[in-house]
Amino acid sequence: MLAHTFIEGTPETGPAVSSLQAGKPIETAVAGPWRLIWTKFARNKVALVAGVIILALYLIGLFAEFLAPALPDAARPQFTNAPPQELRLFVTEQDGSQRFQLHVTGYTMSVDQVSLRRSYVIDENAVVPIGFLVKGAPYKLWGLFPSDVHLLGPLKSTDTMYLLGTDKLGRDLLSRLIHGTRVSMSIGLIGVAISLCLGVTLGAISGFYGGVVDLVIQRIIEVISSMPTIPLWLGLAAAIPLSWSPLTVYFLITLIVSLFGWTGLAREVRGRFFALRGEDFVTAARLDGSSERRLIFRHIMPSLTSHILAVVTLALPTMIVAETALSFLGIGLKAPVVSWGVLLQDAQNVRTIAGAPWLLMWPAGAVVLTVLAYNFLGDGLRDAADPYES
Amino acid sequence: MLNYVIKRLIYMIPTLFGMSLIAFMIIQLPPGDYLTSMLATMAESGQNVDPAQLEAMRRAYGFDDPIWLQYWKWISGIIFRGDFGYSFEWNRPVADLIWERMGSTLAISIAALLFVWAVSLPIGIYSAMRRHSVGDYAFTFLGFIGLAVPNFIMALALMYFSYKVLGQSVGGLFSPEYVEAPWSWGKFVDLLAHLWIPIIVIGTSGTAALIRILRANLTDELNKPYVVTAKAKGLPEYKAVLKYPVRIALNPFVSAIGWVLPELVSGVTITAIVLNLPTAGPLLLRALISQDMYLAGSFILLMGVLTLFGMLISDILLALLDPRIRFN
Numbered sequence: 001m002l003a004h005t006f007i008e009g010t011p012e013t014g015p016a017v018s019s020l021q022a023g024k025p026i027e028t029a030v031a032g033p034w035r036l037i038w039t040k041f042a043r044n045k046v047a048l049v050a051g052v053i054i055l056a057l058y059l060i061g062l063f064a065e066f067l068a069p070a071l072p073d074a075a076r077p078q079f080t081n082a083p084p085q086e087l088r089l090f091v092t093e094q095d096g097s098q099r100f101q102l103h104v105t106g107y108t109m110s111v112d113q114v115s116l117r118r119s120y121v122i123d124e125n126a127v128v129p130i131g132f133l134v135k136g137a138p139y140k141l142w143g144l145f146p147s148d149v150h151l152l153g154p155l156k157s158t159d160t161m162y163l164l165g166t167d168k169l170g171r172d173l174l175s176r177l178i179h180g181t182r183v184s185m186s187i188g189l190i191g192v193a194i195s196l197c198l199g200v201t202l203g204a205i206s207g208f209y210g211g212v213v214d215l216v217i218q219r220i221i222e223v224i225s226s227m228p229t230i231p232l233w234l235g236l237a238a239a240i241p242l243s244w245s246p247l248t249v250y251f252l253i254t255l256i257v258s259l260f261g262w263t264g265l266a267r268e269v270r271g272r273f274f275a276l277r278g279e280d281f282v283t284a285a286r287l288d289g290s291s292e293r294r295l296i297f298r299h300i301m302p303s304l305t306s307h308i309l310a311v312v313t314l315a316l317p318t319m320i321v322a323e324t325a326l327s328f329l330g331i332g333l334k335a336p337v338v339s340w341g342v343l344l345q346d347a348q349n350v351r352t353i354a355g356a357p358w359l360l361m362w363p364a365g366a367v368v369l370t371v372l373a374y375n376f377l378g379d380g381l382r383d384a385a386d387p388y389e390s
Numbered sequence: 391m392l393n394y395v396i397k398r399l400i401y402m403i404p405t406l407f408g409m410s411l412i413a414f415m416i417i418q419l420p421p422g423d424y425l426t427s428m429l430a431t432m433a434e435s436g437q438n439v440d441p442a443q444l445e446a447m448r449r450a451y452g453f454d455d456p457i458w459l460q461y462w463k464w465i466s467g468i469i470f471r472g473d474f475g476y477s478f479e480w481n482r483p484v485a486d487l488i489w490e491r492m493g494s495t496l497a498i499s500i501a502a503l504l505f506v507w508a509v510s511l512p513i514g515i516y517s518a519m520r521r522h523s524v525g526d527y528a529f530t531f532l533g534f535i536g537l538a539v540p541n542f543i544m545a546l547a548l549m550y551f552s553y554k555v556l557g558q559s560v561g562g563l564f565s566p567e568y569v570e571a572p573w574s575w576g577k578f579v580d581l582l583a584h585l586w587i588p589i590i591v592i593g594t595s596g597t598a599a600l601i602r603i604l605r606a607n608l609t610d611e612l613n614k615p616y617v618v619t620a621k622a623k624g625l626p627e628y629k630a631v632l633k634y635p636v637r638i639a640l641n642p643f644v645s646a647i648g649w650v651l652p653e654l655v656s657g658v659t660i661t662a663i664v665l666n667l668p669t670a671g672p673l674l675l676r677a678l679i680s681q682d683m684y685l686a687g688s689f690i691l692l693m694g695v696l697t698l699f700g701m702l703i704s705d706i707l708l709a710l711l712d713p714r715i716r717f718n
Contacts, residue, residue, distance in 0.1 A: 223408030226701060227694045228656035231674060232412070235690050238678035239419035321540045325660055328542055329675060344543070353550045360550065364543045371538040 037306055040384040047380020050373040057370060061182035065139040068175035069153045069161055072338045074137060076160070076170040081356045082107060082120040084165040084173075091127055103127045104154075104161050128159045165358040167346050176338050177362055183339040184320055185370070187250070191258035191319040192312050198258070199265030200308065204296055206266065207273025217266070225263045232260060233322055237331045246337045253332050257322040261315055268311045272304040306385040314378035317371040324367055340367050394709050398702060409694040414461050417687035468691075475684030479677065484688045487673070492692050494563075495669040498662075499654045499696075501585065502592040506650060507643060510597045514604030515636060518612060519627075521605075533598035541657045545591045545664040552587065563667055588665055592657040596650040603642045611635035644711060647704035652697040659693075 031039070042048060060067055085104040093099055106126025110119055134153040140146050154161045164173040206217040236256045240249055276282060277300075285299045320340075326332030327341025328348075335342060340363045347353050347360035432439055448454055455463070467473035474484035517526045539547075563584050568577045611617070612635055620630040662671030670689050677686040 219404050219408065223405050223412070226405065226652055226697050227409060227412065227690075228652045228659065228697055230656040230659045231670075231690045231693050232416075234659070234675060234678055235416035235686060236419070238681070238686070239416070241421065317538075325540060325542055329660070329663060331675075331678065344546075347546060350549050350553045353546065354553060357550065360543075360546055364539075364547070367540060367543060368535075368538050371540070372534060375534065375538060 033306075037384045041380055044380040044383065046376050047383075050376035050380070053369065053373040054377060057181055057185055057373075060178055061185045063141075064179045064182045065141050066147070066149070067151050068172075068178040069136065069150050069163075070172045070175040071137045071139065072171065072176045072179040073336060074171060074175075076166075079107070079120065079160060079162070079166050079170040080168055081359075082160075082162055082166045082170070083122060083356075084358055085122065085128070085160070085162050087130075087163060101127070101129055102131060103129045104163070107160065128161060129155045130159075130161055131155050164362050165356065167343075167356075167359060168352075173343075173358060173362060176343055177340075177366060179338045180340045180343055180363070181366065183250070183333065183337060184323060184341070184367075187254050187257070187323045187339070188316045188320040190251075191254045191261060191323075192316050194255065194258040195262035195265060195315065195319075196308070196312055199262035200269055202262070203266035203269030204273055204301075207270035208277065208292075208296060208300075210274075214270075217270075221263045221266055224260055227260075229260055229322070230325065233257065233326055234329070234331065237326050240331075246334065250333060250337065253323060253326060254319075257319045257326075261319055261322075264315060265308070265311050268307060269304065272307060273300060276300050276303060306381070310378055310382035310385045313374060313381050316378075317374040320370060320374075321367065391709065395706060398705055402698060402702060405698060406695065409698070410465055410691060411461075413687045413691035413694070414464060416690055417464075417683040418457070418460075420681050420683060468688075474688040477677070477682055477685040479680050479682040479685070484685050487685060488670070488688055488692060491668065491670040491673055492689075492696070494667070495655065495658055495662075495671070495693070496696060498585075498588060498592070498658050498667070498669060499651065502589050502596070502654050502658070503647065503650065505589050505593040506596040506600060506646075506654075509593070510600040510604060511643070513597075514601045514639075515608065515631070517601060517605045518608035518639075519631060521609065529601065533601055536594040536598035539594070541591055541595070542660050542664045544594065545587065545661050548587045548591060549665065588658070588661050588667060591661045591665075592654055595657070596646070596653055600643065600646055600650070603646075604639055607639040607642060608635060611639050641708065641712060644704055644707045647707075648701040651700035651704075655693050655697055 085107070087102075087104055089100060089102060090098045091101045091103060106123045106128050107120045108123040108126070110121055130153060132152060133149055134155060135148050136150040136153045136157060138146065138148040152161075162172050162174070164177065167173060167176070202217050202221075206214045233256060236259075237253060240252050244252075282295065282299055285295055290299065323332055323339060324341035324344065327334075327339055328344045330345060333339050333342055343363040344360070344367075347363070353360045429439060429444070464475065467475070472485055474488065476482075477484050477487055480487060513529050517529055520526055563581060564577065565580050565584075568580045571577055612631070614635075617630060617635055620634075621627065625633075658667075658669055659671035659674065661667070662669040663675050666672060670693065674686055674689045677683075677689070
């Protein structure tokens with residue numbers, strides 16, 4: 001009979017990893033998966049910048065009331081379709097010396113003698129002084145905290161400061177764009193949350209059980225993904241009664257958009273489940289007596305969280321574009337709600353765009369910037385999602 | 391091969407059924423039916439409506455039937471008689487209205503697909519062969535822009551560009567003087583002058599996606615030993631690349647029909663609305679806004695069927711091209 005031998009001294013703790021270079025432990029050798037994902041992600045500078053842009057856009061949406069120089073609905077009928085006023089730093093005094101004073105150029109009105117139409121042109125000499133944290137139109141931040149301080153605005157409240165120009169009712173485009181950011185960016189988030197639930201649940205069921213369940217779910221996915229999306233969105237959005245409140249319409253549009261956005265996610269999750277189902281650690285957990293729920297949520301799901309995150313990021317821009325397209329066509333969100341799509345509604349035909357190109361340029365630019373940033377961020381996340389890949 | 395095609399056709403049946411359910415659901419979705427809206431218009435114009443007559447009409451149109459019977463009447467009409475229902479707004483059978491519009495939708499989609507192929511093939515090959523060159527980066531950048539700009543925004547921007555720089559008024563497929571004219575060389579040239587904007591708008595995102603796929607596939611293929619061997623034995627580079635690697639990397643071009651086509655049809659819809667092209671898009675939008683649901687539902691159904699057949703064709707072509715698919 002063998003006698004047990006006990007090793008004297010402190011018991012062995014810590015991971016069984018030894019650093020290759022003596023005295024200098026390799027940090028990544030003992031790092032957890034999230035740490036590795038972050039290291040790999042941070043190396044992709046483009047994705048990092050894209051992430052910062054997305055974050056900034058959400059912050060703009062969050063503090064829209066404070067950041068916007070004016071209220072989104074404040075109309076000045078005397079300044080319709082006024083061009084953008086240029087932001088400048090120095091004022092030239094009468095003696096020719098330069099003095100620092102943040103200001104924008106003013107307007108002069110000119111009347112077209114043929115059509116008798118009033119139009120505004122930039123007057124280089126007029127100076128409208130502006131400043132930070134000025135008192136302006138009163139608002140309630142998030143509908144809760146009353147305030148009247150705006151980040152940037154004209155020092156005299158009767159002056160105009162239209163950094164991006166105005167629309168056909170004389171409303172400040174910059175303020176509307178900032179308020180639109182809140183609606184457009186949040187639609188993507190809520191929509192993706194809904195399709196995340198649908199996609200992960202159905203994908204997990206499909207991939208975990210296989211067989212008939214899988215076949216049925218796969219057929220459903222095939223039907224949905226082979227329908228051209230825009231006609232389908234149009235069909236569903238057109239059924240929303242005109243009399244419903246803007247908030248209800250907002251949620252219904254989100255629902256419609258997400259109802260067809262989950263298929264890609266479900267496919268991804270299903271594929272991962274198929275691959276992971278036969279892995280040793282899953283078999284071990286099963287033999288240990290784990291319930292199916294525990295198997296799915298405790299053992300399999302954590303190893304695909306990073307992949308889900310990447311797919312979700314790539315799905316978000318589709319939702320934002322969907323809302324923009326529907327609103328642009330007039331069957332999505334409607335005034336008084338302000339979203340990028342609602343803003344683009346003003347730029348429907350060439351004549352309007354030719355007269356006031358800023359109405360197309362800025363909202364369209366915002367959409368494109370967002371979609372680009374999401375795509376780069378999603379690509380970066382996808383590349384970093386599996387840190388153990390070579 | 392025949393077995394494969396038959397199996398593929400049988401697989402299509404449940405998908406078609408699902409699509410018809412979705413289209414029928416969209417038809418049924420708006421509250422009320424045609425008679426309620428007719429009643430409202432008649433009451434507005436001060437006409438009296440006889441309740442008995444209304445009841446008779448309800449029965450004649452089958453509005454009180456259970457939902458599955460209504461579905462059966464609708465779908466059997468389409469399958470057996472080509473009867474898509476009645477457009478209440480146009481006062482004509484839907485079948486009269488849709489075919490011409492679906493034809494032009496299909497034509498523009500195919501033209502866009504050809505554009506996608508024609509542009510992405512040379513650029514994809516170039517990008518794979520000259521990886522990380524200035525040209526490659528330029529195309530990658532353009533590709534990202536192409537993927538990021540939504541169709542309708544690009545249509546608006548090109549319209550503005552064409553109006554401002556070229557002084558050409560866009561919209562529609564023909565200049566006014568050619569719309570009713572018979573086909574001639576002048577009409578054809580005029581068509582081309584109008585067609586480039588929708589084709590570019592619709593095709594750009596598909597092109598960008600396909601370039602990325604082709605570049606990745608071809609890069610994998612170019613690193614394989616047989617290409618190295620071919621180059622080592624002195625084959626000119628264009629031959630060593632075009633003869634085998636490109637042919638293998640071409641598979642996604644064929645399978646692309648499957649996933650590019652829904653995107654193209656979708657893109658044609660919204661682009662046509664912006665540019666006012668005589669395709670299904672503007673008519674669909676109008677039908678939806680005036681709740682002319684049989685017309686709208688038929689369009690949605692037919693667009694779905696169109697893409698499904700596109701996928702079928704792509705699968706069959708792929709099976710012809712690649713024996714691995716046929717035998718699995």
